[in-house]
Amino acid sequence: MFVSENLSVNEKGNLAINGHDTVDLAKKYGTPLYVMDEDMIRTHCRTYIDSINRFYDGKGMACFASKAFSCKEIYRVMQQEGMGIDVVSAGEIYTAYKAGFDMSKAVFHGNNKTEEEINMAADLGIGRIVADNVFELDTLERIAKEKGKKFRVLLRIKPGVDAHTHSFISTGQIDSKFGFALETGEAFEAVKKTMSLENLDFAGIHCHIGSSILDTQGFVAAAEIMMKFIKQIKDETGFEIPELNLGGGFGIKYVEGDDPLPYDEYMKAVAEVVNSFCEKNDVKRPFILIEPGRSVVGSAGITLYTCGGRKIIPNIRTYVSIDGGMCDNPRYILYQAEYDAVVANKASLPKDEKVTIAGRCCETGDMIGENMPLQHCEPGDIIAVCATGAYNYAMSSHYNRLRKPAVVFVNSSSDRIVVQRESLDDIIKNDI
Ligand SMILES: *Cc1c(COP(=O)(O)O)cnc(C)c1O
Numbered sequence: 001m002f003v004s005e006n007l008s009v010n011e012k013g014n015l016a017i018n019g020h021d022t023v024d025l026a027k028k029y030g031t032p033l034y035v036m037d038e039d040m041i042r043t044h045c046r047t048y049i050d051s052i053n054r055f056y057d058g059k060g061m062a063c064f065a066s067k068a069f070s071c072k073e074i075y076r077v078m079q080q081e082g083m084g085i086d087v088v089s090a091g092e093i094y095t096a097y098k099a100g101f102d103m104s105k106a107v108f109h110g111n112n113k114t115e116e117e118i119n120m121a122a123d124l125g126i127g128r129i130v131a132d133n134v135f136e137l138d139t140l141e142r143i144a145k146e147k148g149k150k151f152r153v154l155l156r157i158k159p160g161v162d163a164h165t166h167s168f169i170s171t172g173q174i175d176s177k178f179g180f181a182l183e184t185g186e187a188f189e190a191v192k193k194t195m196s197l198e199n200l201d202f203a204g205i206h207c208h209i210g211s212s213i214l215d216t217q218g219f220v221a222a223a224e225i226m227m228k229f230i231k232q233i234k235d236e237t238g239f240e241i242p243e244l245n246l247g248g249g250f251g252i253k254y255v256e257g258d259d260p261l262p263y264d265e266y267m268k269a270v271a272e273v274v275n276s277f278c279e280k281n282d283v284k285r286p287f288i289l290i291e292p293g294r295s296v297v298g299s300a301g302i303t304l305y306t307c308g309g310r311k312i313i314p315n316i317r318t319y320v321s322i323d324g325g326m327c328d329n330p331r332y333i334l335y336q337a338e339y340d341a342v343v344a345n346k347a348s349l350p351k352d353e354k355v356t357i358a359g360r361c362c363e364t365g366d367m368i369g370e371n372m373p374l375q376h377c378e379p380g381d382i383i384a385v386c387a388t389g390a391y392n393y394a395m396s397s398h399y400n401r402l403r404k405p406a407v408v409f410v411n412s413s414s415d416r417i418v419v420q421r422e423s424l425d426d427i428i429k430n431d432i
Contacts (some may be wrong), residue, residue, distance in 0.1 A: 301389020325359010
C-alpha cells in the first residue's frame, strides 16, 4: 500500500511512520516538516555492514555518502553504527567533525577541492582523499609536504560503464567532469604519478557509476573493469592495490513499480566478482569500500505539508497547493523525479483523484509532481510525500526567502528535533 515499509495506517485512519501518527507530528512541530525514521536508517547501515561481513569476510567498509542527508545527528548515528562517511565540502567536513565523528573514517571526494578544504582535511585527520585530477594531485602533494603529513589517496577512475544501459561506451563516459579515463591511458598515468609523489600514500582506486540504479549488472561490470586495472597495475609496476572503492548509487522505491534489490545483493554480486578474479589471477584481495547515500536514508524519510487552496482548471488539471515545494524538495523541478503522496489524515481512504501538487515558490515548475493519485484533500489537510529522506533537506534552498523546515527523527520509543526550523532572523543573519 505504501512505498516505504515503515509507513502504515493507524487506528484513527492517519498515516503513521514507525508507529508515530504523522498528523500529531505535524501539529507538534509544524509544517513543512521532514520526518526521518532513525530505526530504518540504522537497519540499512547494519544491512550494508553485515553484507560485507557475510560475503567478503568483513574486509571492507560501508561509507554513508553524506551529501544525501547531512546534519550533526546523522553523523552521530553513523558513528554509533560503525559506518564510514563520504564528505565533499568544508561544510560537510565541519559538520561531521563538530558532531564528534571519527574523521579517520571519512573519505573526502569532489572534483575541485579547495585549498581551504584540503588544509582542513589534513588538520582534522581525514582518513582518505579521492583525487580527481592531476592538478589536485600536485596540490595534495604540496600541502601534505607543507604540513609534514601524508595523505592516503585513492584515484577516481571513469570505468566506462553506463549504469543505465549497462553498455560500455567510451565517449559518453570520457565526457564526465569526474575522474581519470581508463581507455585513454590517463588513469594509468595518474597511478604512476601518484606512486612517484613522496607525500601521498597511494591506497587505491575508486569509481562511482551513477545513482538510482536498481540492479547489479552495472556494478558487476564496473567491478570487473576495476579488477582488470588492478591487475594491469600489478603487472606493469609490481604494486598491489590495497583498496577498491566501488561507490554508491543503489536505488530505492519511490513509486509503485520501482523494484529495488535487497541492499545486501550489491555486496554479494561484487564480492563474487572480486573473489573469483583474485583467485584466478593471483591478485591480492583488496579492501572494498562502498558508498551508499540515497539507499541509507531515502525510504526512511517523509515530508509533511499543510494543504492550502485548490485550483480546478476544467479539463486540464487540478492544482493542490502546499506550504513548501521546490525549496525543500527540488527534485521534481531538477529532473522530474517521481514521488508518492498520501493525505495523512485520510490515509485509509481511497486515492480517488489525480492532482498536481504545487509548491509555493514563484516558479511555474515548482511542483512535487503531476498526475499524482491522492485522496480528496481540503485546506488544512496534511499531505505526506514519501521517500524524501535523501536529497531533499540536503538540496533545500532559501529561494523566496523561505525558511528551511525542521527535521525530526522518530524511533520506536520517541520523536525529537534534530534540525531546528529556521527563524526569520536566521534568514537575515548574514545581511549587513
Ligand atoms: C553521490 C555519490 C555517492 C552516493 O550515491 P547514492 O546514489 O546516493 O547512493 C557515492 N559516492 C560518490 C562519489 C558520489 O558522488
